[in-house]
Amino acid sequence: MLDRRHPINLAEAQARLTTVKLPTAIETIPVTEANHRTLAKDITAPYPFPNFRRSGYDGYAIRHADDQGYPKVFKVLGEVQAGANFDGVLGENETVRIMTGAHVPDTGDKVIMLEQTRAVPEHDDQIKIMTGSDRINITDAGSEFAKGQTLLTAGTELNPGGLSILAAFGYTEVAVYRQPKVAIITTGTELLQPTDAPQPGKIYNSNGPLIAGLVQENGGIVTEVVQIPDDYQLLQANLTRLEAANDLIITDGGVSVGDFDYLATAAREADQLIFNKLSLRPGSVTTAFVHNDTFIMALSGNPGACYTGFYMFMEPVLRRFVNQPSRLKKVTATLVKPYDKTNGYDKLLRGTYTLTATGYQVQLHGSDRSGDLGNLQATSCLFMIPHSPEPIALNAEVDTWLLPFK
Numbered sequence: 182m183l184d185r186r187h188p189i190n191l192a193e194a195q196a197r198l199t200t201v202k203l204p205t206a207i208e209t210i211p212v213t214e215a216n217h218r219t220l221a222k223d224i225t226a227p228y229p230f231p232n233f234r235r236s237g238y239d240g241y242a243i244r245h246a247d248d249q250g251y252p253k254v255f256k257v258l259g260e261v262q263a264g265a266n267f268d269g270v271l272g273e274n275e276t277v278r279i280m281t282g283a284h285v286p287d288t289g290d291k292v293i294m295l296e297q298t299r300a301v302p303e304h305d306d307q308i309k310i311m312t313g314s315d316r317i318n319i320t321d322a323g324s325e326f327a328k329g330q331t332l333l334t335a336g337t338e339l340n341p342g343g344l345s346i347l348a349a350f351g352y353t354e355v356a357v358y359r360q361p362k363v364a365i366i367t368t369g370t371e372l373l374q375p376t377d378a379p380q381p382g383k384i385y386n387s388n389g390p391l392i393a394g395l396v397q398e399n400g401g402i403v404t405e406v407v408q409i410p411d412d413y414q415l416l417q418a419n420l421t422r423l424e425a426a427n428d429l430i431i432t433d434g435g436v437s438v439g440d441f442d443y444l445a446t447a448a449r450e451a452d453q454l455i456f457n458k459l460s461l462r463p464g465s466v467t468t469a470f471v472h473n474d475t476f477i478m479a480l481s482g483n484p485g486a487c488y489t490g491f492y493m494f495m496e497p498v499l500r501r502f503v504n505q506p507s508r509l510k511k512v513t514a515t516l517v518k519p520y521d522k523t524n525g526y527d528k529l530l531r532g533t534y535t536l537t538a539t540g541y542q543v544q545l546h547g548s549d550r551s552g553d554l555g556n557l558q559a560t561s562c563l564f565m566i567p568h569s570p571e572p573i574a575l576n577a578e579v580d581t582w583l584l585p586f587k
């Protein structure tokens with residue numbers, strides 16, 4: 182029997198997904214592995230930074246009292262390399278040669294740059310400072326961060342800049358949100374293994390690598406990509422097995438109303454059905470449900486629908502798992518290429534965009550068909566043609582989502 186489904190629109194489907202409980206958790210990992218991970222706790226400065234008075238130049242450290250009457254010869258008490266410390270005391274017209282980044286002696290009040298000095302022939306222990314300097318050329322201890330100051334706040338997605346701040350304070354480990362473990366089940370008796378020879382009626386599994394790449398790119402850990410024929414027992418067995426070891430499951434195909442669309446059956450029997458019909462093309466059959474406490478995103482088998490469905494529904498879930506908003510940037514763009522078809526459903530098309538002086542411009546790139554995949558490489562945005570009995574006007578303003586990593 183054909184079950185009645187209740188289509189909802191994109192916004193409603195996305196809103197429902199934000200209420201799904203996710204098994205988020207915090208883990209501690211090495212800082213060296215924390216790029217693009219989300220901080221779970223504020224990071225504070227364990228000590229002032231810099232934690233010593235630091236020379237900003239290669240030159241000579243002198244006392245204020247001696248900072249006059251140039252040109253003048255100073256006695257050089259020693260040399261302070263970056264990393265070294267000079268324990269002595271500067272007396273009248275005494276100096277130390279000091280390198281950029283080195284600890285300035287407590288009695289040094291100013292650093293005169295090397296370029297403002299001249300050697301004193303036959304007196305290696307002397308230096309002639311030719312002119313003074315308005316600038317101190319010393320970075321004070323604590324001038325960038327005071328002890329206890331917040332360096333990075335919880336919720337920050339770390340990048341190499343943030344990692345360098347952590348490293349600067351000697352942090353080796355950091356508390357971050359755990360990445361979701363994601364299993365992918367592709368379904369279809371028509372699917373060949375990559376090593377199989379082409380056969381009539383059969384196709385290679387292109388959505389498996391597509392979804393796996395998208396999950397990884399958006400912060401998930403792909404634990405398995407399973408390929409099964411249309412078989413309800415096999416599907417159930419795999420769902421049960423993978424639910425036990427994963428945070429999220431993405432399935433692909435078998436979600437429509439056909440005789441072998443077993444994902445639709447599984448969704449009907451789920452603990453919680455979130456939606457199983459969208460008033461949106463492609464991907465009207467896209468389904469979401471919770472089974473054995475695991476969120477399952479059932480994407481359409483049609484490659485174009487699989488792709489748009491991932492970005493609209495799965496990417497925000499993956500990002501929420503690590504406490505981050507979606508990376509898709511929603512903008513309004515001007516439709517600069519005619520699109521003459523009408524549709525009872527809203528249409529989400531694969532496009533390319535440019536940013537001009539007057540704003541974003543968008544156009545369909547390649548095919549608008551759900552079963553086509555030739556434009557997935559070049560697509561840089563998705564844009565919405567709202568349902569209407571009339572074709573959309575050229576230069577109409579359309580909702581557009583700029584895709585990440587494109």
Ligand SMILES: Nc1nc2c(c(=O)[nH]1)N[C@H]1C(S)=C(S)[C@@H](COP(=O)(O)OP(=O)(O)OC[C@H]3O[C@@H](n4cnc5c(N)ncnc54)[C@H](O)[C@@H]3O)O[C@H]1N2
Binds near residue numbers: 387436437439
């Ligand atoms: N009687 C109806 N038939 C269909 C309807 C409908 O409302 N009534 N909806 C159509 C629409 S719209 C879509 S979208 C598809 C959705 O189908 P499924 O998501 O259940 O996917 P399948 O039927 O399994 O496959 C659809 C298509 O995609 C190919 N496919 C499947 N898996 C892969 C893969 N891993 N890699 C590449 N291509 C794949 C599959 O061979 C089919 O060609 O249903 C319509 N039918």
Ligand code: MOO
Binds near residue numbers: 463551552
């Ligand atoms: O829902 Mo389907 O619109 O062809 O992808």
